[in-house]
Structure formats: structure tokens, C-alpha cells
Amino acid sequence: MDQGVxxxxxxxxxxxxxxxxxxxxxxxxxxxMAVVWAYSFGTNEGIADIRISGTFANYARAIEPLYLGIxxxxxxxxxxxxxxxxVVGFPVALAISFAPANLKTWLLIGVMLPFWxxxxxxxxxxxxxxxxxxxxxxxLGFAFGWAGFEPLRMMNTNFAVxxxxxxxxxxxxVLPLYAALDRLDRSLLxxxxxxxxxxxxxxxxxxxxxxAPGIAxxxxxxxxxxxxxxxxxxxxxxADSQMIANVIERQFKRANDWPFGAALAFMLMYLTFIGIALxxxxxxxxxxx
Amino acid sequence: xxxAPGLLDYARRWxxxxxxxxxxxxxxxxxxxxxxxxxxxxxxxxHWKGFTLDWYSAVFRDTELVxxxxxxxxxxxxxxxxxxxxxTLAAIALWRFRFGGRTVLEGAFTLxxxxxxxxxxxxxxxxxxxxxxxxxxxxxxxxxxxIVIAHVAFSFPFVAxxxxxxxxxxxxxQEEAAxxxxxxxxxxxxxxxxxxxxxxxxxxxxxxxxxxxxxxVITFFTAGPDTVTFPVKVYSMVRFSVTPKVxxxxxxxxxxxxxxxxxxxxxxxxxxxERKA
Numbered sequence: 001m002d003q004g005v006x007x008x009x010x011x012x013x014x015x016x017x018x019x020x021x022x023x024x025x026x027x028x029x030x031x032x033m034a035v036v037w038a039y040s041f042g043t044n045e046g047i048a049d050i051r052i053s054g055t056f057a058n059y060a061r062a063i064e065p066l067y068l069g070i071x072x073x074x075x076x077x078x079x080x081x082x083x084x085x086x087v088v089g090f091p092v093a094l095a096i097s098f099a100p101a102n103l104k105t106w107l108l109i110g111v112m113l114p115f116w117x118x119x120x121x122x123x124x125x126x127x128x129x130x131x132x133x134x135x136x137x138x139x140l141g142f143a144f145g146w147a148g149f150e151p152l153r154m155m156n157t158n159f160a161v162x163x164x165x166x167x168x169x170x171x172x173x174v175l176p177l178y179a180a181l182d183r184l185d186r187s188l189l190x191x192x193x194x195x196x197x198x199x200x201x202x203x204x205x206x207x208x209x210x211x212a213p214g215i216a217x218x219x220x221x222x223x224x225x226x227x228x229x230x231x232x233x234x235x236x237x238x239a240d241s242q243m244i245a246n247v248i249e250r251q252f253k254r255a256n257d258w259p260f261g262a263a264l265a266f267m268l269m270y271l272t273f274i275g276i277a278l279x280x281x282x283x284x285x286x287x288x289x
Numbered sequence: 290x291x292x293a294p295g296l297l298d299y300a301r302r303w304x305x306x307x308x309x310x311x312x313x314x315x316x317x318x319x320x321x322x323x324x325x326x327x328x329x330x331x332x333x334x335x336h337w338k339g340f341t342l343d344w345y346s347a348v349f350r351d352t353e354l355v356x357x358x359x360x361x362x363x364x365x366x367x368x369x370x371x372x373x374x375x376x377t378l379a380a381i382a383l384w385r386f387r388f389g390g391r392t393v394l395e396g397a398f399t400l401x402x403x404x405x406x407x408x409x410x411x412x413x414x415x416x417x418x419x420x421x422x423x424x425x426x427x428x429x430x431x432x433x434x435x436i437v438i439a440h441v442a443f444s445f446p447f448v449a450x451x452x453x454x455x456x457x458x459x460x461x462x463q464e465e466a467a468x469x470x471x472x473x474x475x476x477x478x479x480x481x482x483x484x485x486x487x488x489x490x491x492x493x494x495x496x497x498x499x500x501x502x503x504x505x506v507i508t509f510f511t512a513g514p515d516t517v518t519f520p521v522k523v524y525s526m527v528r529f530s531v532t533p534k535v536x537x538x539x540x541x542x543x544x545x546x547x548x549x550x551x552x553x554x555x556x557x558x559x560x561x562x563e564r565k566a
Binding site for chain 1: 302304305306308309312313315316317318319320322323326336374375376378379381382384385386387388394397398400401403404405406407408409411412413414415416419420438439441442445446449474499502503505506510520523524527528535539542543546547549550554
């Protein structure tokens with residue numbers, strides 16, 4: 001593979017091209033993140049001052065049962081939502097990748113379009129469906145009103161949050177799955193079917209193992225954004241369905257305890273880094289094989 | 290006459306069709322309800338009470354909402370231009386040059402894509418509060434500067450990824466030919482490499498524009514009381530009161546997104562047919 005020219009042969013050109021983006025990244029991303037990290041070891045002094053005292057008190061508080069519980073709940077929400085996305089997204093990706101070319105384009109647009117629309121609008125749109133006098137309850141009431149139907153309470157519950165998380169993140173799962181399934185060698189599937197395996201068996205024995213790298217990247221691409229979700233639990237959830245991002249927001253906007261908020265934010269960062277490290281380990285292992 | 294589905298024609302087998310229809314409904318029913326309700330002549334219920342355009346005129350009479358939309362579009366425009374320039378430079382630097390730590394730098398440039406939004410939001414909140422306060426009381430649109438900076442920081446890495454992918458298909462011998470024929474390296478870059486990149490630049494620009502227009506969480510932490518963007522304004526409307534105005538403005542934005550997506554697809558189709566020709 002072509003590796004480009006040695007930068008020492010054209011120092012001026014190299015610096016001219018690299019300095020603006022690298023400077024932006026350093027000043028407006030790395031430095032702010034480093035400040036949050038430093039704040040996570042800080043103490044509040046007075047109303048507005050924070051001293052970086054090197055204390056671990058914020059982290060100690062972050063692993064108190066209350067906050068550990070919220071972290072565990074966020075992980076559970078993220079795992080469950082990712083799993084539902086996989087179960088729902090896999091057949092969709094399979095159907096798209098085996099569809100005729102012109103239909104395929106339309107189906108892909110169909111999956112992509114919600115992905116391009118505003119996240120806030122999509123989350124808001126769910127409220128009209130899920131609330132007590134919403135479309136679902138109205139329809140059920142119309143159908144079963146004679147049997148004394150009581151509206152289902154869906155808004156402000158964990159169920160609503162899960163629906164919202166799946167609704168928003170489904171395209172994150174379908175697209176990498178589609179990319180993996182589209183590259184499959186069709187003759188292997190035909191061979192399996194010719195030799196007498198049924199469709200279900202072919203999918204489990206041939207398609208899933210071959211698409212495993214795509215499934216792994218789909219899982220990670222879905223899990224990380226779900227874990228940090230703010231809007232779905234905020235707008236759809238109740239008091240007991242708050243996720244880690246909502247707690248972080250509260251520390252900065254309402255409780256005004258920035259060091260503790262910084263420690264919580266970095267708990268989320270550490271989890272994200274673990275996820276990325278696991279995936280790159282898995283990729284390296286595959287490449288060696 | 291309909292043929293029986295082929296062996297691998299999964300899209301035409303009924304179990305998968307059923308799943309596709311269910312998922313289609315799941316993805317689109319909420320949006321369709323939203324659009325229908327934006328024409329509903331009723332303030333509270335979800336029952337149909339007759340057709341009206343009142344909510345649309347209410348949207349345009351709401352000066353705060355219009356100002357928020359104007360802010361969002363302005364921020365998106367500035368952020369797009371800066372993101373395309375910075376993202377392209379980053380991609381070219383990583384593609385053109387060989388240097389120690391290139392892999393590390395490549396990873397660093399993708400960090401803003403993978404870091405949870407809430408973390409980047411609080412980081413920029415602290416940064417603009419303590420490290421580099423953005424001057425208050427600047428005239429419009431300069432007062433939007435902090436938000437533009439934040440949006441560029443999370444958008445330009447996406448542009449870099451898109452441009453980098455396109456550069457992989459560039460035939461370096463074309464650039465060498467230009468250099469042999471006497472072009473300076475900058476001329477070769479501008480006249481040979483950039484034209485090859487054009488589709489990626491369009492795609493990157495569109496991506497940056499949508500990301501900026503869409504962003505709620507990071508903006509929520511960097512916006513001040515007089516720099517409210519469209520998603521932040523809609524959030525406060527949704528959070529504190531239910532008004533069908535939100536349905537109307539959402540429908541308008543949906544329409545805008547659909548148009549933008551189709552422009553992108555047309556551009557993509559055109560570059561593909563050019564390549565085949």
C-alpha cells in the first residue's frame with residue numbers, strides 16, 4: 001500500500017495541512033476533556049470556585065449504591081435496547097441485502113430517512129403515540145371500550161424509554177448489519193440450501209458466523225450512543241427511569257456540583273473506552289486468524 | 290403474473306415481509322401522526338377535529354421560534370464551511386504524509402465521533418465558562434461563536450472520515466503526472482486532487498449541516514439565554530407546555546430534511562453515472 005511521502009521532505013506543506021485541524025482538535029476537544037478530567041479530582045470551594053485537590057471523593061460518591069444503581073440501570077437499558085435492535089434489525093438487514101437493486105435503494109432510504117431527521121422531533125413524536133390519551137390508547141379504547149378498557153400507562157415508564165431508545169437507534173444497527181450481509185458470498189448459502197438445510201438452519205449455521213464482524217460492529221455502534229442517551233429518558237421516562245446522562249446533566253445545570261458531575265461523566269468515558277478497546281481487540285484477533 | 294420467490298429472494302418471503310411492514314410502521318407511524326396532528330383543529334386532544342392551518346401561522350408569528358430557527362440555520366452554515374475545510378485538511382494530512390504517530394493521530398481525530406455527547410457537552414460548558422469565556426453582548430451572529438466552535442469540533446471528524454474514504458480511491462499517478470508536467474504541489478492538489486474529492490466534499494458538507502441542525506445535547510450546554518437554537522427552543526416548548534405549534538414546525542423541518550436527502554441522493558446518482566461514463 002502507498003504510504004505517502006515522508007513529512008520531512010515537505011515540512012512546510014505538512015504543517016500547513018495538519019496545523020488547523022489538529023489545533024482545533026486540541027483546543028476545542030482535548031483541552032476541554034482534560035479540564036473535565038481534572039475537575040473530576042476537584043473540590044467545590046465557595047459558590048463558583050473549584051480547586052483541583054486531587055481527591056477521589058467524587059469517584060467514591062459515584063460508586064455509592066444510588067449512583068452505581070443508575071449506572072447499572074443505564075447499562076441494562078443499553079444492553080436491552082441493543083439486543084432488541086439486533087433482533088429486529090437483523091431480518092430487516094437480511095431482507096434489504098437480498099432485495100432486487102431498485103427496491104434495495106428505496107428500502108435503504110426508508111431506513112436512513114428517520115436517521116437524518118431531528119432526534120428531538122423523533123422522540124417527541126413518540127409521546128403522541130404513547131401517552132394516556134395517545135393514538136395507541138385511543139385505538140385500543142375504540143376496539144375494547146365495550147369491555148371497560150382502561151388506558152395503558154406507557155408514558156413516564158421504563159417501557160417508554162426502551163421503545164424510544166430502540167426507535168432512535170435502530171438505523172445504527174441496520175446499516176452495519178446490511179453492509180456485512182451484502183458482502184456475503186451467496187454461493188455458500190445456496191450450497192447450504194442445496195444440501196438440504198432449511199432457511200432457519202442456514203441463517204444460524206452460515207449467515208450468522210460469516211456476518212459476525214458486522215454484528216459486532218453493529219452492537220458497539222448501537223450500544224455506545226444508547227448508553228449516553230439523554231433525550232429518551234428525559235422526555236419519555238419517569239423518575240425511576242433516569243439514565244447516567246440525566247444525572248450528569250443535573251449536576252451541571254441544577255445541583256451545580258461540577259466536580260461530581262465531571263466524575264460521573266468520566267465514569268461514562270471509561271465505559272466507552274472499554275467498549276472501544278474490546279472491539280479493537282476482537283478485530284485484531286480476527287485479522288490474525 | 291407473479292413468479293414464486295427465488296431461493297434467496299428473502300425480501301419476497303412472507304415472514305420477512307411481515308417484519309419489514311412492522312418495522313416500517315414502527316419507524317414511520319409516529320412521524321405520520323405528527324404530520325396529521327399539525328393540521329388538526331384542536332388544542333389538546335389527539336382526536337381529529339377538522340383541518341386547519343392555524344398552527345402554521347402561529348409558528349411564523351412566534352418571533353422567538355423564528356429567531357431560534359434562524360440561529361440554527363446560521364450556525365449550521367458557518368459550521369459546515371469550517372468543518373469541510375478542517376475535515377478535508379485532516380484527511381489530506383493523514384493520507385499524503387508519512388510520520389511517526391500517524392495511527393495515534395488517526396484515532397484522535399475519530400474521538401469526537403465516539404465520545405458520548407453528554408461528556409463533550411459538559412466539557413465545552415466548562416471550557417466556555419472557565420477557560421475561554423466567549424464575550425457576552427456581541428452583535429448577532431457573532432454571539433453564536435461558541436456554539437459554532439462546538440459544532441465544528443464534533444462535525445469535522447465526520448467530514449474527515451468521508452473524505453479519507455474517497456482519497457483511498459485516488460490514483461496517485463495522476464498527481465505525479467501533474468507534477469511532471471510542471472505543476473507545483475499546491476496546483477496539483479487544487480487541480481487534480483480536489484476535483485476527485487468533489488462528491489465527498491458534498492456528502493461531508495451535507496453531513497456536517499445535518500449534524501449541526503440536529504444537535505441538541507451539546508448545544509444545550511453551550512447555548513446562553515440569548516443564543517437559543519431551534520432544538521433547544523423546541524425542547525423547552527415540549528418540556529413545559531404542550532402546543533400543536535411543535536407539530537407544525539416539526540413537519541416543516543421534516544419536509545426540509547426529506548428535500549435535503551433527495552438532493553444528496555441525486556448528487557450521488559449523478560457522480561456514479563459520471564464515473565461509469
